[in-house]
Amino acid sequence: MMKARITTAALCLTSALALVACSKAANEAQPANGGAPASAFRDQPLVNEIYTADPSAHVFDGKIYIYPSHDIETPTPDDDLGNQYAMRDYRVLSMDKVGGKVTVGPVALDVKDVPWASQQMWAPDAAYKDGTYYLYFPARDKSKDKNGLGAFRIGVATSKSPMGPFVAEKDPIPDSFSMDPAVFTDDDGTAYMYFGGIWGGQLQRWATGKYDPNGSDTDLMKDDQPALSGKVVKMNPDMKTFAESPRDAVILGEDGKPVLGGDHERRFFEASWVFKKDGKYYYTYSTGDTHFLNYAIGTSPYGPFKYAGHILKPVQGWTTHHSIIQHDGKWWLFYADTQLSNKNHLRNVKVTELTFNPDGSIQTIDPMKAK
Structure with missing residues (x-):
């Protein structure tokens, strides 16, 4: 059943790429390859x-800092484990305001400088507390599973500058696993980490509470049961360790019951991000x-969260991972697509304004509909 879904998705993606094959330069009015012009996209890289x-965008001292993955070229073909995403370091972007000049920083952290990590520095996040900036990142450790690959853990590195360089702790965060860390700090100063991702992110291998190195490479294949949940955990004041065991961040449907695993348009896959409004x-x-990109709303940082709708329709490319911030009195959605490369593993970050309705719902954005 999963292979059928993958095949369908692949066919849809192939068709989409054929229709919106992108230019090699963001400002190219009509690309030489005959693909869609830059004007076909809502936003530009x-x-x-x-x-x-x-x-992962944040506002520190009034300035916007973006902590993205740094995609690199690789001959590895696309697969369900995400081996084509071979990133090995991080570089921070900064700008005074949306629409302003964007500065690309030097290498902020390299996998070779992380004692416990072996490869694949995937989606990071950052936080600030008491004069220190914290960079949270997933990477494979040096163990070997049935595919000869390490288990994903979450690490932390620190710096006195939001641009880095960051110095990594010698070990991953104890009891951390999977990928896509995102740290939200509540009004009372308490920080929570949200994390997890299925398929290549290995969350399904932790379904019993213990890691199975020979477990499923996709999801649990139990469409009529509650979907795997992303995780949430309170951080200790040191911002480097968990204060408790991770909990499920449960998403509920309109009926008040957990969204099912077979509900692929609403269930969690990866890329948690939490913000607070009203x-x-x-x-x-x-x-x-x-x-x-979806959203669900709750009254506690732990959830449960009631499903509320789509934020962003599909972009060109396979993955969608984002962040949301408030700056200059507006809300902004940061996301990525493959406009510059037309390759799933070579992406480019974009930003667009997020609009809320009076009832707190979010207006759905179409990334392929020009403004």
Whole structure:
């Protein structure tokens, strides 16, 4: 059944890429390859000198800093484990305001400088507390599973500058696993980490509470049962360790019951991001193989969160990973697509304004509909 879904998604993706084959430069009016012009996209890449994805944006001292993955070229073909995403370091982007000049920083952290990590520095996040900046990142450790690959753990590195360089702790965060860390700090100063991702992110291998190195490479294949949940955990004041065991961040449907595993347009896949507005906690995430960004709303940072709708329709490319911030009195969605490369593993970060309705719902954005 899963292979059928993958095949369908692949066919849809192939068709989409054929229709919106992108230019090699963000400002090219009509690309030489005959693909869609830059004007076909709602937004344009923030930078084109490097490939960037999975943008975690934050406002520190009034300035916007973006902590993205740094995509690199690789001959590895696309697969369900995400081996084509071979990123090995991080570079921070900064800008004074949306629409302003974007600065690309030097290498902030390299996998070779992380004692416990072996490869694949995937989607990071950052936080600030008491004069220190914290960079949270997933990477494979040096163990070997049935595919000869390490288990994903979450590490932390620190710096006195938001641009780095960051110095990594010698070990991953105890009891951490899977990928896509995102740290939200509540009004009382308490920080929570949200994390997890299925398929290549290995969350399904932790379904019993213990890691199975020979477990499923996709999801649990139990469509009529509650979907795997992303995780949430309170951080200790040191911002480097968990204060408790991770809990499920449960997403509920309109009927008040957990969304099922077979509900691929609503269930969690990866890319948690939480923000607070008008006293409500917005839990946002990606659906993965159906390529939506969704949101659900709760009254506690732990959830449960009631499904509320789509934030972003599918982008060009396979993955959708995002962040949401408030700056200059507006809300902004940072995301990525493959406009510059037309390759799933070489992406470019974008930003667009997020609009809320009076009832707190979010207006759905179409990334392929020009403004």
